[in-house]
Structures are given as C-alpha cells and as structure tokens.
Amino acid sequence: METLLQSLPTDFSTVYLIPWAIRLASALAIFVIGRWLAKWLVNTFNKLMKRGGMDSMLAQFITNILYTALLVVVVIAALDRVGVQTTSLLAIVGAAGLAIGLALKDSLANFSSGVMLIIFRPFKVGDFIEAAGTSGVVIAVNIFSTLLRTGDNRDIIVPNSQIYSGIIINVTAQDKRRIDMVFGIGYDDDIRTAKRLITEVMQQDARILTEPAPAISVAELADSSVNLNVRPWTKTTDYWAVRSDLLENIKASFDANGISIPYPQRDVHLHQVGDAA
Numbered sequence: 001m002e003t004l005l006q007s008l009p010t011d012f013s014t015v016y017l018i019p020w021a022i023r024l025a026s027a028l029a030i031f032v033i034g035r036w037l038a039k040w041l042v043n044t045f046n047k048l049m050k051r052g053g054m055d056s057m058l059a060q061f062i063t064n065i066l067y068t069a070l071l072v073v074v075v076i077a078a079l080d081r082v083g084v085q086t087t088s089l090l091a092i093v094g095a096a097g098l099a100i101g102l103a104l105k106d107s108l109a110n111f112s113s114g115v116m117l118i119i120f121r122p123f124k125v126g127d128f129i130e131a132a133g134t135s136g137v138v139i140a141v142n143i144f145s146t147l148l149r150t151g152d153n154r155d156i157i158v159p160n161s162q163i164y165s166g167i168i169i170n171v172t173a174q175d176k177r178r179i180d181m182v183f184g185i186g187y188d189d190d191i192r193t194a195k196r197l198i199t200e201v202m203q204q205d206a207r208i209l210t211e212p213a214p215a216i217s218v219a220e221l222a223d224s225s226v227n228l229n230v231r232p233w234t235k236t237t238d239y240w241a242v243r244s245d246l247l248e249n250i251k252a253s254f255d256a257n258g259i260s261i262p263y264p265q266r267d268v269h270l271h272q273v274g275d276a277a
C-alpha cells in the first residue's frame with residue numbers, strides 16, 4: 001500500500017482524493033439531513049391533517065406519497081453532489097414512470113376513485129349502499145377497492161372505479177325512512193273503512209313516526225282492485241321490521257273486517273244462442 005501511495009503523483013490527494021472525499025461527505029450529509037427533514041415534514045403534515053379531521057386512511061396514504069417524493073428529491077440531490085449526471089437519471093425515472101402508469105392504468109383508475117370516495121364521502125363505513133350492481137354494508141374503503149357485506153354474510157369486493165363512475169344509493173344516509181306500500185281492495189269494499197283499518201294498525205305500532213305523518217291515498221283504479229298508497233315513516237334501523245309487521249297486521253285486519261284483497265281475475269260470460277229454425 002505504501003509503495004502504491006508513493007507511486008501516485010504528489011498532487012493526487014489535493015487534486016482528486018480530498019475534493020472527492022469532501023463531495024462524498026457532503027452527499028452523505030445531504031442524504032442524512034434531508035431524510036430527517038423529510039420525516040419531520042411528513043409527521044408535521046400528518047398531525048395537521050388529523051387535527052383537521054381528515055380520514056386517517058387518506059392521511060396515511062398522502063403522507064406515504066409525500067415522504068416517497070421527498071426522499072427521491074433528497075437522493076437525487078445527494079447523487080448530484082457526488083457528480084452523477086442526474087439529468088439522465090431523471091429521464092430514466094420519467095420513462096419508467098410512464099411505462100408503469102400505462103401498464104397499471106386500471107389500478108390507477110381504482111386508486112384515484114378511492115381517493116375521491118374518501119375525500120367526498122358519499123358513504124361511510126357502516127352504511128348500507130347500492131352501487132355497481134350490488135348492495136351491502138360498507139365494511140372498508142381501501143385504496144383500490146371497497147369491501148361490502150351482504151345481508152346473508154357474504155363479502156363482496158368492488159373496484160372503486162366501478163362505484164365512483166356509477167350511481168350510488170346510500171340507503172342509510174338519513175335517520176328516517178319512508179315505507180312505500182300498495183294495498184288493493186275490491187271495488188265492492190268501502191274505501192273509508194279500509195283507510196280507517198290501516199290507520200288503526202299504524203297507530204298501534206309505536207315505531208311508526210307521527211312526524212312526518214303517515215299518508216294514505218288512492219293510487220289508481222286498477223283492472224281488478226282499488227289500489228291504496230300507504231306511506232308511513234319510521235327510523236331507518238326499523239325499516240324492514242316495521243314493513244313486514246305492517247303487511248301482516250293490515251292483511252289480518254282486512255280479513256277480520258271483511259275487506260277483500262283481490263287478485264287478477266277475469267269474468268267469462270257464456271251466452272247460449274238457440275239453433276236457427
């Protein structure tokens with residue numbers, strides 16, 4: 001080693017070794033300090049987002065992206081200090097990013113839709129929704145997909161882009177919900193009696209709200225029945241139970257009071273024609 005050092009030019013250390021060591025030390029300093037600064041900025045930004053009430057999942061995702069971007073800047077700055085041609089490196093990174101983006105365009109669409117769902121919040125975890133041709137309770141909104149759970153306890157994973165690009169019906173968004181039912185009575189039955197019986201059944205159910213008040217009206221004079229619209233209001237959590245009980249109790253009240261619920265039928269009249277003389 002001593003022989004090797006002695007064979008080197010006397011100005012090698014001053015011209016090459018010392019400047020290169022300084023550049024390497026400064027590059028390491030840029031990387032260490034830059035990485036610490038990136039973490040500090042990301043943590044501060046994360047605290048500000050949580051303090052502002054931003055969704056924790058979205059805040060975590062944004063901070064990860066921000067930290068990655070800052071770390072890339074720090075690495076490029078450190079390499080530039082060492083003497084690496086960062087212009088070519090940026091061109092390679094850009095080309096690679098474009099290729100990856102084209103290859104993962106469907107995933108990027110799901111990702112952007114997931115961000116939009118989290119930001120605009122058309123629904124939240126625990127809501128019952130109808131979207132993308134399916135329905136269920138929202139269990140989780142992930143970056144690329146949304147997890148729904150059906151009433152029979154099946155899990156459905158729906159891509160976010162299919163949800164965000166279509167119609168979303170949030171069934172449980174409001175705390176009150178109207179029950180829409182139609183009851184048909186015979187043409188020979190008294191409409192006022194039928195409406196009174198329906199009103200009595202609804203008044204006996206404490207789950208039916210008085211405000212907004214229930215509504216009963218004639219919907220149409222159909223082919224074989226007079227159809228009545230029955231529209232009570234109840235809490236969203238009681239919707240299905242109240243609807244089922246009303247159907248049963250109104251049918252029982254009609255039967256007990258002689259109100260018929262006709263089914264489609266056709267009367268056929270036969271006329272006998274005498275033989276021609």
